[in-house]
Structures are given as C-alpha cells and as structure tokens.
Amino acid sequence: MIDVAVLISGGGTNLQALIDACTDETFPARIALVISNNPGVKGLERAKKAGIPTKVINHRDFSSREAFDDKLHEALVESGSGLICLAGFMRILDARFVNRWKNKILNIHPSLLPSFKGLHTQERALEAGVRFTGCTVHFVNPELDDGPIIIQAAVAINPDDDADTLAAKVLTQEHIIYPQALKLVAEGRTMVEGSRVIIRDADYVSQMVINPKPE
Ligand code: GAR
DSSP states (O other), X not given: OEEEEEEESSOOHHHHHHHHHHTSTTSSEEEEEEEESSTTOHHHHHHHHTTOOXXXXXXXXXXXXXXXXXXXXXXXXXXXXXXXXXXXXXXXXXXXXXXXXXXXXXEEESSOTTSSOSSOHHHHHHHHTOSEEEEEEXXXXXXXXXXXXXXXXXXXXXXXXXHHHHHHHHHHHHHHHHHHHHHHHHTTOEEEETTEEEESOHHHHHTTOBOOOOO
C-alpha cells in the first residue's frame, strides 16, 4: 500500500475517480493528501467528503515558482506520500521539483500525447481534423505535458462532435485509465526505460487496454 498525494486546481472529477478506486480495499494506493493551488474549488469538497486531509497552497502567495514548488515539496514530504498524481493541476512544476520526484509524478492529459500538449486540446483536435483523440496518463518530466506514457485511451471523433461533446467523452475515459495507471505504478509493475514505460505482465495489461468504439 502506497500513500499518494493528489494535486488539483479545480473540479476534481479525476480526483473523484481516484477516491472511488481507493475505496476498494484491494487497491494498492491510498490518498494521504489533496493539495489545491486554488482555494474554494469543488475538488477540495470532494476530498473533505471522503475524509481526506486537504491543503491549499495558493501560488499567488509566493514570489517565485521555485518558492511555491518548495512549499509543495515540504507538504508532500510531510504527508509521507510516495507518489504524486496531478489531476487537473494547471501549474507548471519547475525542473528541480520534478527531478526530486523523478518517475514518481503521474499526470493525466486530455489528448493522445505527444499530440496536442497544452491547453484547448479538443478545439485543436477538431481543427486538425484528426479522427481519434483521447487521453494519456504519463510520468512527468520537466517539459510541459511530456514524459513516459503509462496508459492511453482513444476516443473516436464523430462529424457532429464539438469541443464540449468531445471533452465529455474524453473525460469518461480519463476516469477509467487514471485509476488503472495508478494501480500499475503502485503495484510496481512499471519500469521507465529511456522515454518509454515497460510494463511487467503484458497479459494483465492487455485486459486494461481500452479499444475505441466508433459510434
Ligand atoms: C482533465 O480533463 C485533465 O485531463 C485536464 O484538466 C481536466 C481536469 O478535470 N488536465 C490538463 O489539461 C493538464 N494538462 P478534473 O478537475 O475534473 O479532473
């Protein structure tokens, strides 16, 4: 059983998916702390409702990114967390922070990385005319939305999709793959080799692969 901290900035539906997964006592992780850089967000309520300790570390209270990241680091160490899940955490973490937690930070991003890093992913996918998009859980490296990929799920784009319908379909898949990815990492099944994640026990993983179902 590993203690995990979840970092959020907003609504926290991915946090909720992780909270729900952790209610299964066979799940190999437990959420020890939820940190938000924004006060008053719904994700904090979700954590409190689940009895999980919360902290607001407001980046606006710090004079530099480094000072904010140091405060985060301190809170994370204090919580005893061995892993960090970024769940809609909309702050860039500096390289020093990321290197302190090398291969211990997971992030979820609403595109099939390395396509469409950054913001407005669904608008850009529609604009580019791609037929599939999706979501990715990856280990975080110092580049934005970059790092070894743990799991992806693909979503078919229909001609009548707009950014909102697409975001909703992708979000549904996010809630499936984030707990799966955390489970793999917490069970020690992932190994980072260069820029790739090797997963021990391929049969186990193939049961998790999500196939797009064109509608
Ligand atoms: C999710 O779609 C997540 O993938 C995205 O923010 C949303 C947060 O929703 N994250 C990023 O874009 C990070 N680059 P949530 O607060 O309901 O989990």
